[in-house]
Amino acid sequence: MQAIPFEAFGTVPTEPDIFNHCQRFAGFPVEDYDPTRSGVVFRFSSEYDEDHLVPDLEAFMQSPAAATAPAVVIGCWQPDDSSEPPDKVIAALTAGRSHLPALTAIYLGDVVREECEMSWINQSDVSPLLEAFPQLQYLRTRGGEGLALGSPRHQTLRALACEAGGLDASFIRSLAISDFPNLEYLELWLGTDDYGGTATVADLQPLLSGKLFPRLRYLGLRNAQIADEVAAAVVDCPLLQRLEILDLSLGVLTNTGAEALLKLQSPSLKRLDLHYNYISQDLIGRLEALPLNVDASRPVTMDLSEEYRFVAVGE
Amino acid sequence: MSPWGNNLTLLGNPENRRITEFAREMSERGLAPPRCVSYLDFLRDPSCLAGDLVRIDSPGENEEVASELAGARLQPGQIGRLREYHAGFCALLQRVEARCLNAPRDIATMFDKWACHERFVQAGLPRPRSEIARDPFTRPAGRVFLKPLHGSSASGVCALRWNHRRVELTAPIELAPDGLFNSLRVRSYTKRAEVERILGELLPQGMIVEQWIPKLTLPGGAVDLRVLVIAGRARHRVVRQSRHPMTNLHLGNRRGDEGELRSALGEERFERALELAERAAACFPDSLYAGVDILIDTAGRSLIGEINAFGDLLPGLVHEGETPYGAILGACLDPSRPV
Numbered sequence: 001m002q003a004i005p006f007e008a009f010g011t012v013p014t015e016p017d018i019f020n021h022c023q024r025f026a027g028f029p030v031e032d033y034d035p036t037r038s039g040v041v042f043r044f045s046s047e048y049d050e051d052h053l054v055p056d057l058e059a060f061m062q063s064p065a066a067a068t069a070p071a072v073v074i075g076c077w078q079p080d081d082s083s084e085p086p087d088k089v090i091a092a093l094t095a096g097r098s099h100l101p102a103l104t105a106i107y108l109g110d111v112v113r114e115e116c117e118m119s120w121i122n123q124s125d126v127s128p129l130l131e132a133f134p135q136l137q138y139l140r141t142r143g144g145e146g147l148a149l150g151s152p153r154h155q156t157l158r159a160l161a162c163e164a165g166g167l168d169a170s171f172i173r174s175l176a177i178s179d180f181p182n183l184e185y186l187e188l189w190l191g192t193d194d195y196g197g198t199a200t201v202a203d204l205q206p207l208l209s210g211k212l213f214p215r216l217r218y219l220g221l222r223n224a225q226i227a228d229e230v231a232a233a234v235v236d237c238p239l240l241q242r243l244e245i246l247d248l249s250l251g252v253l254t255n256t257g258a259e260a261l262l263k264l265q266s267p268s269l270k271r272l273d274l275h276y277n278y279i280s281q282d283l284i285g286r287l288e289a290l291p292l293n294v295d296a297s298r299p300v301t302m303d304l305s306e307e308y309r310f311v312a313v314g315e
Numbered sequence: 316m317s318p319w320g321n322n323l324t325l326l327g328n329p330e331n332r333r334i335t336e337f338a339r340e341m342s343e344r345g346l347a348p349p350r351c352v353s354y355l356d357f358l359r360d361p362s363c364l365a366g367d368l369v370r371i372d373s374p375g376e377n378e379e380v381a382s383e384l385a386g387a388r389l390q391p392g393q394i395g396r397l398r399e400y401h402a403g404f405c406a407l408l409q410r411v412e413a414r415c416l417n418a419p420r421d422i423a424t425m426f427d428k429w430a431c432h433e434r435f436v437q438a439g440l441p442r443p444r445s446e447i448a449r450d451p452f453t454r455p456a457g458r459v460f461l462k463p464l465h466g467s468s469a470s471g472v473c474a475l476r477w478n479h480r481r482v483e484l485t486a487p488i489e490l491a492p493d494g495l496f497n498s499l500r501v502r503s504y505t506k507r508a509e510v511e512r513i514l515g516e517l518l519p520q521g522m523i524v525e526q527w528i529p530k531l532t533l534p535g536g537a538v539d540l541r542v543l544v545i546a547g548r549a550r551h552r553v554v555r556q557s558r559h560p561m562t563n564l565h566l567g568n569r570r571g572d573e574g575e576l577r578s579a580l581g582e583e584r585f586e587r588a589l590e591l592a593e594r595a596a597a598c599f600p601d602s603l604y605a606g607v608d609i610l611i612d613t614a615g616r617s618l619i620g621e622i623n624a625f626g627d628l629l630p631g632l633v634h635e636g637e638t639p640y641g642a643i644l645g646a647c648l649d650p651s652r653p654v
Contacts, residue, residue: 019532047614048529080526083456083478114529114537114613116458120476120483194505301535301558 002070004104004137006217009159009185011107011140015250015276015299015312019112026071026105026138033057038065043110044089045075053077054092061096071105071138076115078122085124085146094132103133109142109163118313119165119195123147130154144189144196147171152178159185161220165314166190166197176206183213187220187247190230192314197225201233210238220247220273223311227251232260240266247273249295250312258283264290271295276312278304323647324350324364324413326357327372328380333628334372340640354380354407361410369413370643371422373625374404375467394463394471394488394495397520401426401465416647417624418601425605425624428464428523434598440591441618443610448522451514455479460560461514464521467623470497471517474527474560475510484510485560501559501566528618530562531611533579538562538571539620540588540609543627543639544596546646549589551632551639580615588617595619604643 008027012018021043022030028041033056042060046053053075060066072093078084086108093106106129111121121143127150130136137158141147144164152174160183162171167190175186186207191197204221206212219239221230227248234240234248246269248257258279261272271293279287284296298304323341327334329351338349352363354374374380382388384403385396404426408419424430435442448461456478463471473486483505489498490509495516504510530537536556543551554571555562562568577585592607599605599622606626610618627639637645 016534019536020534048526048612080458112529112532112613114532117476120458120478120481122478 022110025073030073041071043073043075046079048079054088057092061099066099068102073107073110076111085122094128097132105138107140125150127151149174161187164189164191165195169198169203172199172203184215185218189222190224192225201229208237208239218245222250223313224251227253228257231257235260235263242268245271249273249275252309253277324367324369326352328377329353337640364413367413369415392496397463397465416603421599421602422624425622435619438598443528444526446524448524458527460525461522469561469563482510487566528610529613533575542592542607545604545642549592550642551634584615591617
């Protein structure tokens with residue numbers, strides 16, 4: 001079983017990437033499923049006029065290519081209907097587990113806005129995937145509605161990323177009782193309370209205490225309406241003392257949060273990702289003077305007027 | 316003005332830049348200034364157009380004309396009496412007896428989205444699945460576009476998504492106590508009562524419900540393509556790019572980069588999009604020009620969005636050295652073109 005390079009866990013680095021299907025996943029180029037091709041990771045998706053995701057996936061799992069497939073990308077499973085969770089996809093994958101012996105990475109929800117806005121994606125309890133693939137290293141999901149980890153434990157999982165317009169507090173709390181001893185990378189999109197993002201800084205405390213995830217190197221608390229509060233809570237949390245990368249990108253991070261981040265002190269921290277922010281130029285300059293690799297870039301299309309301060313994805 | 320005759324009359328609202336710009340284009344070509352007949356004059360005396368070659372332009376953006384056509388005065392920007400307005404405009408078009416660059420009955424049909432849909436489908440051209448809209452909430456969940464049958468410029472167009480928990484209607488509409496108003500800002504309504512009020516106002520005015528086609532997305536947003544077809548040829552086009560469901564350029568959207576679209580799509584598919592626009596315009600053989608909106612789905616396939624009788628207001632665009640109005644005039648003057 002090949003180890004996924006740590007750098008390959010960041011699948012949606014910048015705001016414009018949210019609106020396009022991933023080109024690479026877990027270090028591999030991604031192509032739409034084509035039974036005549038090999039050597040790439042396939043993306044299985046239904047289209048607005050044809051619901052062929054599960055049949056494609058089943059056909060693939062019966063083919064010889066499945067035996068060496070390192071990753072699977074699942075796209076849109078609910079073309080017109082906003083009420084369907086991916087239960088059939090999860091059932092197909094778990095039923096076909098024996099055909100996917102090399103699978104180390106799953107993206108459940110490479111669904112772009114034009115197909116289904118993030119807050120309209122219906123998710124599910126994804127822990128059956130953890131149970132079915134004991135060698136999994138990387139699980140990425142998109143969509144907060146219905147997302148759950150009923151049984152949050154896995155021995156080899158190295159990266160967990162949950163993109164959402166809002167993550168429910170109960171989901172964050174389920175991580176506090178989780179058992180992921182090898183987790184190196186944790187990316188959570190907190191979102192806004194308009195779209196089910198109910199987690200508060202208090203719900204994050206168990207993560208920030210440093211008592212969980214002994215191998216964690218990257219923490220992403222992204223797309224957060226409460227980015228300023230998150231920044232204030234993170235600067236002096238025990239976990240920071242062993243993190244390498246702190247990612248507060250895509251949220252409503254303003255001068256208040258930036259002031260807090262100026263006090264960052266960590267022997268291990270190498271990189272601070274603040275891409276897509278509402279910080280003044282002056283403070284950006286001071287952050288960039290920190291002895292870290294600081295990314296305070298903004299997409300060219302970003303609206304900085306105060307009345308429109310909003311997370312990158314809340315829809 | 317050979318071979319179409321010696322003079323051209325513009326029917327429109329004389330204060331509108333459509334009229335002033337077209338007249339300017341004529342004078343730049345050294346042509347005699349056009350006669351301009353205002354809609355208000357025509358409504359008083361339809362015979363003032365007789366015998367001429369006429370370019371019929373938009374009656375829009377004039378409150379007085381609007382209230383004449385709709386049979387009642389509306390507040391500025393109000394979305395109302397669309398059926399009455401359309402009936403009034405069709406009755407007016409029927410009274411046009413002159414030869415026209417675009418046939419009055421074609422223009423009337425182009426302002427009926429259902430009639431256009433049926434015409435395109437009968438011609439075998441790809442269109443999003445559509446129906447005459449009724450209460451959408453009889454289905455448990457969905458994602459559709461609702462468009463007024465007789466609207467223009469995205470007025471009253473709603474992107475609607477709902478399931479058993481939530482509803483979201485996105486539209487360039489301001490919901491005011493005294494009715495619906497066009498808004499230059501695209502707004503999002505998530506309260507069921509507000510959504511029902513908006514649809515309660517719009518559905519009785521006639522709407523078409525269209526399947527929501529996921530649009531091809533380039534850096535900067537999803538795109539579609541406006542193509543001006545003149546004398547059968549796809550000429551000026553503009554890539555319209557948006558971060559919300561309406562791509563109309565007056566709604567804070569931007570012109571996208573055609574080169575980017577061509578490279579994302581490939582030349583063959585781009586050419587197919589232009590061909591589709593030509594085939595859509597060919598469904599209206601008595602019209603010299605039309606603006607066709609081409610939707611491009613996430614797989615790069617083209618579908619017809621809509622056809623616009625007055626879709627030639629594309630300031631700043633140049634194709635083969637001609638502005639849109641210049642190209643229309645060029646087609647009028649082309650001696651090889653049968654009248």
